[in-house]
Amino acid sequence: MDRLIELQGLLWQSAVETLFIVALTLFFGGLGGLLLGLGLYSTRRGSLLPNQTVFAVLNVIVNTFRPIPFVIFLVAFQPLARSIVGTGIGNTAIIFTLSLASIFFIGRVVEQNLLTVQPGVIEAARSVGAGPLRIIPTILLPEALGPLILGYTFVFVAVVDMAAVAGLVGGGGLGAFALLYGYRQFNPWVTWAAVLLIIVLVQVVQFFGNGLARKVMRR
Amino acid sequence: MTIVSFSNVSKTFPPTQRGSAPLVAIDSVDLDIQAGEIFGIIGYSGAGKSTLVRLINALEPATSGRIEVKGAEITGQPERRLRALRLGIGMIFQQFNLFSSKTVWGNIEYPLQVAGIKQPERNARISDLLNFVGLADKAASYPDQLSGGQKQRVGIARALATSPDILLADEATSALDPETTQEVLALLRRVNEQFGTTIVVITHEMEVIKSIAHRVAVMDAGRIIEVGPVFDIFSDPQTEASRRFVSTVVQAVPGPDELALLRVRHPGRIVTLSFKDGNDSQSSVFLELGRRAVGFELIYGGINDIQGRTFGHLTLALTGPDDVIDQAIASIESFVVVSEVR
Numbered sequence: 001m002d003r004l005i006e007l008q009g010l011l012w013q014s015a016v017e018t019l020f021i022v023a024l025t026l027f028f029g030g031l032g033g034l035l036l037g038l039g040l041y042s043t044r045r046g047s048l049l050p051n052q053t054v055f056a057v058l059n060v061i062v063n064t065f066r067p068i069p070f071v072i073f074l075v076a077f078q079p080l081a082r083s084i085v086g087t088g089i090g091n092t093a094i095i096f097t098l099s100l101a102s103i104f105f106i107g108r109v110v111e112q113n114l115l116t117v118q119p120g121v122i123e124a125a126r127s128v129g130a131g132p133l134r135i136i137p138t139i140l141l142p143e144a145l146g147p148l149i150l151g152y153t154f155v156f157v158a159v160v161d162m163a164a165v166a167g168l169v170g171g172g173g174l175g176a177f178a179l180l181y182g183y184r185q186f187n188p189w190v191t192w193a194a195v196l197l198i199i200v201l202v203q204v205v206q207f208f209g210n211g212l213a214r215k216v217m218r219r
Numbered sequence: 220m221t222i223v224s225f226s227n228v229s230k231t232f233p234p235t236q237r238g239s240a241p242l243v244a245i246d247s248v249d250l251d252i253q254a255g256e257i258f259g260i261i262g263y264s265g266a267g268k269s270t271l272v273r274l275i276n277a278l279e280p281a282t283s284g285r286i287e288v289k290g291a292e293i294t295g296q297p298e299r300r301l302r303a304l305r306l307g308i309g310m311i312f313q314q315f316n317l318f319s320s321k322t323v324w325g326n327i328e329y330p331l332q333v334a335g336i337k338q339p340e341r342n343a344r345i346s347d348l349l350n351f352v353g354l355a356d357k358a359a360s361y362p363d364q365l366s367g368g369q370k371q372r373v374g375i376a377r378a379l380a381t382s383p384d385i386l387l388a389d390e391a392t393s394a395l396d397p398e399t400t401q402e403v404l405a406l407l408r409r410v411n412e413q414f415g416t417t418i419v420v421i422t423h424e425m426e427v428i429k430s431i432a433h434r435v436a437v438m439d440a441g442r443i444i445e446v447g448p449v450f451d452i453f454s455d456p457q458t459e460a461s462r463r464f465v466s467t468v469v470q471a472v473p474g475p476d477e478l479a480l481l482r483v484r485h486p487g488r489i490v491t492l493s494f495k496d497g498n499d500s501q502s503s504v505f506l507e508l509g510r511r512a513v514g515f516e517l518i519y520g521g522i523n524d525i526q527g528r529t530f531g532h533l534t535l536a537l538t539g540p541d542d543v544i545d546q547a548i549a550s551i552e553s554f555v556v557v558s559e560v561r
Contacts, residue, residue, distance in 0.1 A: 124316035126278060128330035128381070129305035131298070138329070142320035216320075218361060 004189045007181055011190075014177035015197050021095055021163045021173055026156060028099035033106020033155075036062070038136060040107060041114040048122065048132035048140075058107075066104040070162040073101045074169060094171035098162055106155050113147040114140060146217035153209025157202050164198075174198055221287075222385060222417050223252040223275055228284030230270055244270040246441035247284070254384070257411050257418045259432030259449065261425060261464055267441040268421045272387050275419065276308040277301040289384065306334050309378030309416075313390035315370040317362040323349070323373050324358040330380040348376040352406065368399035375406060379416070386410065388420045392427055404431050425468045429453065429525060437461045453523065454495055454530035470521040471532045478560060481518050485536035488544055493556040494522065495530045500554040507554075511547045514538035534560070 004011075036058065042048040043055040068076070077097050082088040085096045117140060125139045141148070164175025174194045182191030230245035244267045252258045262268045273279040274286055277293050286294050293304060317326050327348055331341045349355045352372040362370055371391060378386055388407065392400040408431050410416050420432055428435050428449060436446040439460045445452065453469060456462045465471065472491050473481060481489065494500055508515050515535045522531035537544050548557055 118314070118316065120312055120314050120316040121318060123278060124310070124312065124318070124377075125329070127276060127305055127308075127310040127387075128333050128377070129302040130329075130333045131302055134333065138332075139318060139320075143318065145320060218363065 001189050003187050004193055014174045018173035022159050024095045025098040025159050029102030029106055032103035034110055036107030037110020040111040062104045062107055070101055071165045089170040091171045093169055094166040109151040113151045114144050116147050117143045146213045149213040156205050220254045221251045222254040224287040225250040226285045228281050231282045243441055248443055254417050255415050256433045257431050259420045259428040259435040261428055262438030266438040268438050269389055272389055272421050276305050306381050307383045308385045309383040310387040311374040311378050311391045313393045315374045319362050323360050326373055327376045327380050334381045352376045367395050368402055371403050386416050386418045425464045429468055450525045450528050453525050469523050473519045485518050487536045487538035489536050489560040491532055491534045491558050493532050503554045504551045507551050513547045
């Protein structure tokens with residue numbers, strides 16, 4: 001307990017680092033995943049821009065990278081991180097690799113949420129003469145907004161989970177803090193403090209995500 | 220003037236599973252729809268009528284044949300041209316398909332935005348449409364706050380936003396209760412009368428055809444098996460499928476099961492009289508039967524009013540000596556079509 005009070009500053013700093021890593025990952029991975037999800041959705045048969053070849057390629061790419069456990073993905077793609085962001089360690093490398101891994105994951109989540117939009121609604125937009133590139137921003141995304149918000153809230157929690165292994169390549173955050181100062185130094189109080197902070201963080205985000213989705217869906 | 224013309228049009232969907240046969244949804248259809256008419260297409264689900272209507276605004280491309288809309292061929296046209304075509308063809312749906320993320324106002328505004336109509340004009344048009352469909356007070360509501368009938372009225376306003384010459388109604392009343400159905404049909408009739416819009420109505424309910432269509436095509440298994448003025452199809456259906464549809468709203472001649480029951484209850488000879496246009500022949504028939512002292516009892520049938528014209532079938536049980544009945548039948552045959560049911 002005394003040790004935890006000593007480490008208080010570091011704990012808050014770790015929480016901020018986690019938020020930093022997760023926020024940037026959600027930005028880059030979120031955008032990339034949105035594009036990938038839109039690609040998967042619109043190229044499937046009977047959709048806005050049906051193209052079996054593109055769909056098959058995207059599908060195989062997603063199915064190849066998504067099942068790789070992140071802890072392995074992180075080390076396997078370290079050389080790529082080094083060549084693109086110039087370093088294989090620290091928060092920069094973690095944000096890069098985490099964004100990359102989350103694109104495949106988010107792409108699937110986005111695809112699934114877009115599929116909840118009634119095909120008839122898209123057909124109605126087509127029937128008034130709107131083309132696919134107009135329908136995507138003006139009809140498809142607004143119609144799927146509620147489910148998408150819930151999807152991204154779910155993704156946030158998953159990214160917090162993935163980010164916890166950042167310590168493996170010298171990154172920071174609550175995961176690294178709990179392992180380094182709690183687990184390795186036999187101090188369960190420290191570990192549990194990190195756990196508690198993560199729980200609070202996830203609860204708060206889920207609460208706001210649910211609220212926002214409810215507001216958007218008006219129910 | 221022909222506004223939509225199909226010549227030998229077929230539509231085949233690729234098989235959904237490898238190895239299964241492709242689905243022929245539309246099979247060599249020839250059809251002309253006249254400008255300004257309400258044209259009904261009736262058929263059971265799976266008959267191909269929804270596919271047929273989607274060929275008109277090219278939401279589905281035809282596999283073969285030629286389709287002309289407003290004098291221009293649409294088969295094989297690039298998607299950009301087809302989008303321009305769709306601006307001139309409105310469509311309403313069974314499930315309304317409103318944009319749930321937009322208000323009633325936003326739903327009606329969307330086609331106008333797509334058409335590139337600028338702001339002051341857009342607002343004026345939306346207000347007009349809202350007044351026309353009687354939803355001026357619902358402009359700021361979202362679709363999920365409306366009843367089914369209100370939703371379809373928004374759908375109609377949205378479909379009419381760009382003042383199309385053609386309105387396609389795909390089972391537009393099938394999700395509505397009978398009373399709301401009548402309201403929506405009355406609105407469609409008003410659209411046809413006030414704006415001269417050609418309306419193509421797809422339905423499986425003969426009641427809808429009876430109440431608004433001028434002409435009707437009967438579809439079965441991807442083909443049009445009968446087409447003609449609504450009165451003709453109702454009063455004198457030529458095919459078995461048409462007869463079945465007509466029998467859903469018109470009590471015409473008894474079927475075999477009903478006939479067997481009638482025979483048990485009514486001794487004597489059973490004849491069916493078919494009337495068309497005007498009931499004065501009816502009184503002549505009954506006078507004649509009375510004059511010849513033939514006993515008669517009305518056992519089946521009815522008189523129908525189809526858009527102001529009447530027709531009907533009355534089945535009578537006649538009692539009396541055979542030769543008297545024969546003479547009576549011979550003489551009433553000059554007023555009506557008589558067929559003896561044996």
